[in-house]
Amino acid sequence: MTLLQALILGIVQGLTEFLPISSTAHLTLFGRWLGCIDPEHPEQWTAFIAVMQLGTLIAVLIYFTNDIVNITREFILGNISYIQKRDLVLSPTARLGWYIIVGSLPIGIVGYSFKKIIEGTLTKNLYVISASLIILAIILFFAEHYGRKVRSVDQLTILDAIFVGFAQVLALIPGSSRSGTTMTAGLLMGLTRVSAAKFSFLLGIPAIGASGIYEFYSEFYKSYKDGLVAPINTALIVSTIAAAIVGYLSIAFLMHYLQTRTTNVFVVYRIALGVLILILLLTGKLSS
Numbered sequence: 001m002t003l004l005q006a007l008i009l010g011i012v013q014g015l016t017e018f019l020p021i022s023s024t025a026h027l028t029l030f031g032r033w034l035g036c037i038d039p040e041h042p043e044q045w046t047a048f049i050a051v052m053q054l055g056t057l058i059a060v061l062i063y064f065t066n067d068i069v070n071i072t073r074e075f076i077l078g079n080i081s082y083i084q085k086r087d088l089v090l091s092p093t094a095r096l097g098w099y100i101i102v103g104s105l106p107i108g109i110v111g112y113s114f115k116k117i118i119e120g121t122l123t124k125n126l127y128v129i130s131a132s133l134i135i136l137a138i139i140l141f142f143a144e145h146y147g148r149k150v151r152s153v154d155q156l157t158i159l160d161a162i163f164v165g166f167a168q169v170l171a172l173i174p175g176s177s178r179s180g181t182t183m184t185a186g187l188l189m190g191l192t193r194v195s196a197a198k199f200s201f202l203l204g205i206p207a208i209g210a211s212g213i214y215e216f217y218s219e220f221y222k223s224y225k226d227g228l229v230a231p232i233n234t235a236l237i238v239s240t241i242a243a244a245i246v247g248y249l250s251i252a253f254l255m256h257y258l259q260t261r262t263t264n265v266f267v268v269y270r271i272a273l274g275v276l277i278l279i280l281l282l283t284g285k286l287s288s
Contacts, residue, residue: 014246020180050215055243103165132175133274
């Protein structure tokens, strides 16, 4: 992989990870266009994407630094007080820490249990990606127009966390979009657009971090020990840094955009891209 290819992929990752349009779909299309995907070893591409996602993890950590610090502090102090019976009611911020943990369990369990399927050729299939783009767009449209959009992050409940957590599992299907599925679930549970996006991003921290670190160890570190490839190369560094910078800008854009606008533009884009991919497949201009 050349540095230019790595830069392009990093930019694509940063642009699409947090917008509800599926980073996997776009990376698969660009990866094929740039000739970076080895059909004989699709797991290597999955590992590359997972490690590159650590760049977007850095973007989330930086953008939500104050929230993360407050959640961590309130979670620790609040639970200590609860155990010691000094305060029998956790603050909304302390409860948010629990909701992130609970909401992360489904994707962790399913992702680990079905790792081989997720990393296989089926999850790179463009028919699957096309269908996911269109179907999830329709569900997002429904959530946008029928969700009450009146609740804030402070009003989250354990039921919300479980529901959004299971919605995040759908992100394992390529073309679904992790931010897209979790934001859609948040809207369906009555959260405002900004609150749904914020909880989606915070919930993504464990998922993105665990996936990236695990793939780095399993694919890169083990290969390095066996003398096959270097654990870190310049291309991976370039793509990860690009993903971090562009990812931060994407978060800032979306949080500002959703304050006054709907998600309809993403619905239209997903359907248009899904239909275009399907037409190209059916006309033989793309292979599945």
